[in-house]
Every structure is written in C-alpha cells, then in structure tokens.
Amino acid sequence: xxxxxxxxxxxxxxxxxxxxxxxxxxxxxxxxxxxxxxxxxxxxxxxxxxxxxxxxxxxxxxxxxxxxxxxxxxxxxxxxxxxxxxxxxxxxxxxxxxxxxxxxxxxxxxxxxxxxxxxxxxxxxxxxxxxxxxxxxxxxxxxxxxxxxxxxxxxxxxxxxxxxxxxxxxxxxxxxxxxxxxxxxxxxxxxxxxxxxxxxxxxxxxxxxxxxxxxxxxxxxxxxxxxxxxxxxxxxxxxxxxxxxxxxxxxxxxxxxxxxxxxxxxxxxxxxxxxxxxxxxxxxxxxxxxxxxxxxxxxxxx
Amino acid sequence: xxxxxxxxxxxxxxxxxxxxxxxxxxxxxxxxxxxxxxxxxxxxxxxxxxxxxxxxxxxxxxxxxxxxxxxxxxxxxxxxxxxxxxxxxxxxxxxxxxxxxxxxxxxxxxxxxxxxxxxxxxxxxxxxxxxxxxxxxxxxxxxxxxxxxxxxxxxxxxxxxxxxxxxxxxxx
Numbered sequence: 164x165x166x167x168x169x170x171x172x173x174x175x176x177x178x179x180x181x182x183x184x185x186x187x188x189x190x191x192x193x194x195x196x197x198x199x200x201x202x203x204x205x206x207x208x209x210x211x212x213x214x215x216x217x218x219x220x221x222x223x224x225x226x227x228x229x230x231x232x233x234x235x236x237x238x239x240x241x242x243x244x245x246x247x248x249x250x251x252x253x254x255x256x257x258x259x260x261x262x263x264x265x266x267x268x269x270x271x272x273x274x275x276x277x278x279x280x281x282x283x284x285x286x287x288x289x290x291x292x293x294x295x296x297x298x299x300x301x302x303x304x305x306x307x308x309x310x311x312x313x314x315x316x317x318x319x320x321x322x323x324x325x326x327x328x329x330x331x332x333x334x335x336x337x338x339x340x341x342x343x344x345x346x347x348x349x350x351x352x353x354x355x356x357x358x359x360x361x362x363x364x365x366x367x368x369x370x371x372x373x374x375x376x377x378x379x380x381x382x383x384x385x386x387x388x389x390x391x392x393x394x395x396x397x398x399x400x401x402x403x404x405x406x407x408x409x410x411x412x413x414x415x416x417x418x419x420x421x422x423x424x425x426x427x428x429x430x431x432x433x434x435x436x437x438x439x440x441x442x443x444x445x446x447x448x449x450x451x452x453x454x455x456x457x458x459x460x461x462x463x464x465x
Numbered sequence: 466x467x468x469x470x471x472x473x474x475x476x477x478x479x480x481x482x483x484x485x486x487x488x489x490x491x492x493x494x495x496x497x498x499x500x501x502x503x504x505x506x507x508x509x510x511x512x513x514x515x516x517x518x519x520x521x522x523x524x525x526x527x528x529x530x531x532x533x534x535x536x537x538x539x540x541x542x543x544x545x546x547x548x549x550x551x552x553x554x555x556x557x558x559x560x561x562x563x564x565x566x567x568x569x570x571x572x573x574x575x576x577x578x579x580x581x582x583x584x585x586x587x588x589x590x591x592x593x594x595x596x597x598x599x600x601x602x603x604x605x606x607x608x609x610x611x612x613x614x615x616x617x618x619x620x621x622x623x624x625x626x627x628x629x630x631x632x633x634x635x636x637x
Contacts, residue, residue, distance in 0.1 A: 179528075179529065179559055179562050179563060180559075182528065182529040182530065182559070183529060183555060183556070183559040186529050186530065186532075186533040186551070186555040187552060187555055187556070189533070189548070189551075190533065190536070190548035190549075190551040190552035190555060191548065191552065192548070193546075193547040193548035193551065194546055194547065194548040194549060194552070194594060194598075196547070197546045197547040197548065198546055198598050203547050206547075207541055207547070210537070210538065210541040211541050213538075214493070214538055214541060214542055217490065217493060217494055217497060217542070218497055218542065220494060221494055221497040221498050221499070222499065224498065225499055291499075292499075293497060293498075293499045293500075294499065294500075294501055294505065295543065295544050295545075297543075297545065297595070297603070299599060299601060299603055300599075302544065304544065330544070337544055
C-alpha cells in the first residue's frame with residue numbers, strides 16, 4: 164500500500180481558499196446579473212418574504228418610543244399646541260370659504276369650456292419601514308406589497324410629492340425619492356406656467372432645476388408644481404420652492420436650486436396614489452412616419 | 466501559562482447552533498433599525514461583527530458559506546445589489562478564519578485593531594462594488610468600519626458572557 168499524498172485525519176471539506184474563490188465568484192456573478200438584468204427579482208421577492216417578520220419587528224422600537232413620548236407630553240405643550248392649532252384653524256377656515264367659492268366658479272368655467280373634470284385619484288396610506296443604507300441613494304421602503312401597489316405609482320405626503328414606487332416586493336415596496344440622483348420630475352412654475360424639469364441632487368434638502376435659460380422668467384420663492392405630462396404624477400401637486408438662482412451670462416443655463424416642498428425624509432406615513440390612466444401612445448416622429456409610409460406605398464403596387 | 470489557559474478556555478466555550486443562529490438574527494435586526502442621516506453612515510455593522518466573532522471563535526462551525534448566505538439576506542434587507550454584502554462578508558469570513566489563531570493570541574484591545582483592518586478590507590470590497598455600479602466612491606462606508614471596530618470589545622464581552630454556563634462560574 165503506498166501513500167502518495169499526505170494522510171488526512173480530519174475531513175473538513177475544501178480549504179478556505181477554495182471556498183473563498185468559489186463564493187467570491189458566485190457573488191460577482193450575482194452582482195453582474197443583478198446590475199444588468201432583471202432575472203433575480205423573483206428570488207428577491209421570495210427572500211424578502213422570509214425576512215419580512217424581521218423587518219416588521221425592527222419597526223417596533225420607534226413606535227414604542229412615539230407612544231412613550233405621547234404619554235409624557237406635558238400640559239404646557241398641549242396648551243401651546245392647542246393655541247397654535249386654533250389660530251391655524253381660523254386661518255384655514257377663511258381660506259376654505261374662499262376655496263368653496265373658487266371651486267364653484269371652477270366647475271362653471273369647466274362646464275363652459277366643455278372640459279372633462281379632473282379625476283379624483285384614489286390613494287392609500289402607507290407606513291415607512293426604513294430608509295436604505297446607502298447614503299448616496301435616496302430610497303425608502305413602505306409596508307405595502309404587491310397586492311396594493313404597482314410600479315410607477317406616485318407617493319405623496321400631506322404637503323407635496325415625495326417620490327415614486329420603483330420596485331414592488333410581496334410585502335414591501337421601494338420608493339425612490341424626488342431627491343434621488345437618478346430621479347426627475349417634470350414641473351411647472353405656478354406663477355406663470357413655465358414648464359421645466361426638476362432633478363434630484365442626492366442631498367435630501369436640495370433639488371436642481373436644470374436647463375432653464377438664463378433669461379427664463381423664474382424668481383426666488385416661486386412654487387413648482389407637477390405638470391402631469393409624464394403620466395406618473397397627477398398635475399398640480401406642489402413639489403418644491405425655488406431657493407436660490409445664479410444667473411451667469413457665461414453659461415447658457417441658470418443655476419437654480421430648490422428646496423423640496425415636503426420634508427422628504429421625515430415622514431412616517433405617506434400616501435400612495437393609484438395608477439393614473441395610461442397616456443395615449445406617442446405619435447411617430449416625422450422622419451419615421453414618412454419612411455414607413457414610403458415603404459407601404461412601395462409595397463402597395465405589387 | 467495560567468493566563469494563556471484561561472484565554473484558551475474562553476475560546477473553547479461551547480456554542481449551540483441555536484445560539485449562533487439567534488445572535489446572527491439579532492444582528493440583522495439591529496442593522497434593520499430605522500437609522501437615518503449621520504447615524505446611518507456611522508451605523509456599526511453588527512452582522513459583520515457577529516460573523517467575525519464566530520469565524521474567529523468557532524471557525525469550524527461558522528464558515529465562508531454561512532457568511533455568504535447571511536450576506537445574501539443582508540442584500541435583500543438593504544435593497545442593495547445581490548452579492549454586494551455577500552462578497553464583503555465572504556472576504557471577512559475568510560480573513561477571520563485564516564487569522565483566527567493570530568486573533569486569539571491578543572487581548573481584547575489589541576484584537577480591536579486586527580478586527581478594524583479586517584472590516585476595512587471587507588468594506589473596501591463593498592465600496593468598490595458600489596463605485597463600479599454607481600460611479601462614485603462612498604468614503605462614508607470607511608467610517609462605518611471604524612465604529613464597527615469600536616463595538617468589538619462590548620460585543621465580544623456580551624457574547625462570551627452569554628456563552629458561559631450559568632451557575633458553575635466559581636468552579637472555573
């Protein structure tokens with residue numbers, strides 16, 4: 164009997180180096196697939212269902228904290244809040260009166276113009292479970308899953324647009340905030356109806372208005388509302404306020420900074436709008452249309 | 466000699482599979498707490514620390530395969546790309562297993578430095594992937610490896626005390 168190799172007393176499977184190489188390659192392969200393709204979404208759904216109870220549990224401490232905080236609210240603060248709310252209520256009541264008048268007027272004008280009334284979009288309440296780890300990406304996870312939300316639905320809070328749903332899992336959905344670097348919203352200046360595009364900056368308190376000509380009629384303090392031409396956000400929702408304009412004639416475009424209308428990431432409850440009606444398909448562009456027509460006419464005589 | 470024996474005993478303490486699994490779950494839970502802003506950047510990565518603890522203390526029980534699996538779960542929980550945490554934790558577990566004899570020689574304070582270097586390496590892998598995909602190097606992740614390393618001493622003390630059999634501590 165000849166022993167060519169060394170005798171192994173304890174069999175512990177492959178050596179750490181082999182394992183390291185195997186699992187690293189596996190990770191890299193997954194990374195490659197996940198960043199280029201969409202094949203892994205179903206696997207992610209299954210795994211996310213597995214860890215959902217864990218995530219639900221992690222949302223518990225803040226809730227308990229809030230409740231404890233409510234319990235220990237001081238008499239003084241309640242009085243103060245009460246007073247403030249009363250004042251706010253009085254102001255709101257005056258505005259509400261005006262609003263009723265304006266609404267009635269609006270209905271009349273619309274019927275006169277034979278325009279269809281704007282749809283009231285149904286919305287549902289969602290709770291923020293947690294924010295994403297990566298500080299350079301502005302994302303939140305909500306507690307509504309597949310059954311209730313769909314990709315591309317708009318997310319609001321009480322004072323304006325927060326973002327849109329970008330990934331739906333069985334129990335959760337991921338929301339990309341308007342301040343995310345890769346997110347854009349088509350907006351209008353409320354004062355004069357100028358249409359511009361608002362870009363996220365990756366910073367939670369800042370948005371950028373790019374491609375506005377130096378001479379564009381915009382002022383600091385202008386309110387920006389959604390224009391609704393993207394078919395994602397319904398028109399007329401407040402998005403941001405212009406906070407700073409830098410007009411340098413050396414550049415074709417002005418540098419415009421805006422502050423989001425809502426504290427984009429200090430809410431625990433948000434509204435998810437149900438999907439809007441699909442927009443009609445884009446008309447073919449001139450060149451394509453004519454070439455198509457050409458082909459058809461060429462075929463026709465045969 | 467006596468000193469050495471005692472330290473070895475610390476490393477030889479028994480660990481049940483359920484305890485290991487529970488500690489990893491609690492770590493995942495800790496990472497999932499609603500951190501935000503600066504705290505999110507500074508959040509110590511408990512999952513990495515607990516993995517490293519088991520890799521250095523029980524290298525034959527918790528290995529690279531388990532680290533990879535936990536990494537995949539962390540990827541799902543964090544909504545990061547599949548394999549990003551998995552790659553980082555694989556490297557971390559490898560480092561922990563290869564260096565476990567060396568880590569055992571040092572006392573807790575000295576271990577912190579060793580652990581910091583291991584964490585730094587695994588975070589570098591994480592940040593490198595992030596850089597390839599997002600096009601920007603996130604230095605914030607490096608800060609997290611420092612705060613994680615600072616948590617090594619309290620975490621080790623906690624896990625050791627939980628593993629020590631109750632009642633017969635005088636006899637040891």
